[in-house]
Amino acid sequence: MKRGSWNLTPLQIITHIGAWIPLAVGLWDLWQGNLGPDIIREATLRTGKTALILLLLSLACTPVNTLFKFRTVLKLRRPLGLYSFMYASIHFAIFIGVDYFFDFRLIQDALLEKRYAIVGLITGTILLLLGITSTKGWQRRLKKNWKRLHRLVYLAGILAVVHYIWLVKQGVSDPWLYAGIVALLLILRMKPVKKWAISVLQPRIPKRA
């Protein structure tokens, strides 16, 4: 971490402050007893959902730039991804430490064979990997492979939504909203769609290389 790089855009400041708000609100609600009768479930759901939303926001940066020529958002990809990883870690810690109370036999017997848990674990592992290699140093070291590696973030986005869908009863619509957003974000990256969307949104701006 170089000290000279503390040159934050307003959007970055908003991101850094905003990303802590769900945690602050969550801790406040815990303190005030506002998490309802099933505190563990509520805390697990909230942290998971926050991680998912931050991940989707991180995924949205690139399309927002391509469609609206809004370069400043590109700087948000890393912090949003890292905050997503932070919430995913809390989510995982609650699951292991509070929900299952470190009872690894139960965790192993009852959960590792369950697809939603496996998918969640894979998603978390991807975020961990991407988090570790998110620094400039790793970017340099991995060269071209860095970009390839970090494409896994799309997979993480898809798996996170699948993890959520497999957790709820049929007909519960909330996860499908997120699935729709992921689908949209991915479709927007497909070349023909991208071209078409740009032509609609930026009719007069000549194409740049």
Place this chain on the structure above:
Amino acid sequence: MDKIKSSEITPERVYLSRRDFLKSMGIVSASAAVLAACGPAANATADATLNPTEAPAMESEAPAATAQATTDELGDPLNSFEDITNYNNFYEFTTDKQRVAKLATDFRTSPWEVQVGGLVNNPKTYSIDDLRKFEAEERIYRLRCVEAWSMVIPWFGFPLHKLLAEVEPKSEAKYVRFETLYDKEQFPGQKTDIWYQWPYVEGLRMDEAMNDLTLMATGLYGKDLLPQNGAPIRLVVPWKYGFKSIKSIVKIDLVAEMPTSLWMAAAPQEYGFYANVNPNVDHPRWSQATERRIGELGRRASIMFNGYEEEVAHLYDGMDLSANY
């Protein structure tokens, strides 16, 4: 699925208190002939009053919410009135458990009628006052949700078999089919959640319906049911996953064929007709081996038939419970 001995998966505390309970049941079982686990006699083990007091009155102006015992027969404490009335799976209102209570405040439970018919000799339409004529009692039951959480709830109601005896089922009647109110104005979920085939339908086999544990509940904690808990009358089948215990019932039919419940129609590979609590048969997407008791940290082992094995296991003799989930 027999690799773990039951003594190993049952927490010792629970195991021991269960033994105590069984011992004490031995003393009173002479008088409590059929019903064992959950009648007033069971309460006696908890609060040490050997003569069961009169059941609380059903008037709405009943004082504070009270129950006659503070634990179930396994020694586990009751969940609070607050928790029971603010954490509800009642998709007719919303799929958000913590918003049901608020959305349910204006639900009209009076006037209310329950039509009982089908293959019976005496079809009858009951008003709520008619239903109150059945002698009600407190029953402390564990409620185990298919989502792997649970509560201990002091219900108030009467066994379904008393009602069925009045309408006299014909010999062709093999199942009982229950239906919840269908009213899009009062149940916003019936309007917005078009995924489900409303109204909510549930069913029991005749012998399950006649079992003394099977309760028609009209209250809890000595007070009338609140709408979020299925007012004015609901079913409680404590050895089955919570979704079997259909709420706000308007219709009960005796039928010859196995009814298709709302959940069977929505996801037949996940929700079967029987839905008995069974730690050895997992939901296809999550484990049923453990559950989170609301109000506790960590998890506890789920128990076969939710702890009502003695009362109901014989109903399923010779049945493959993983095929008949």
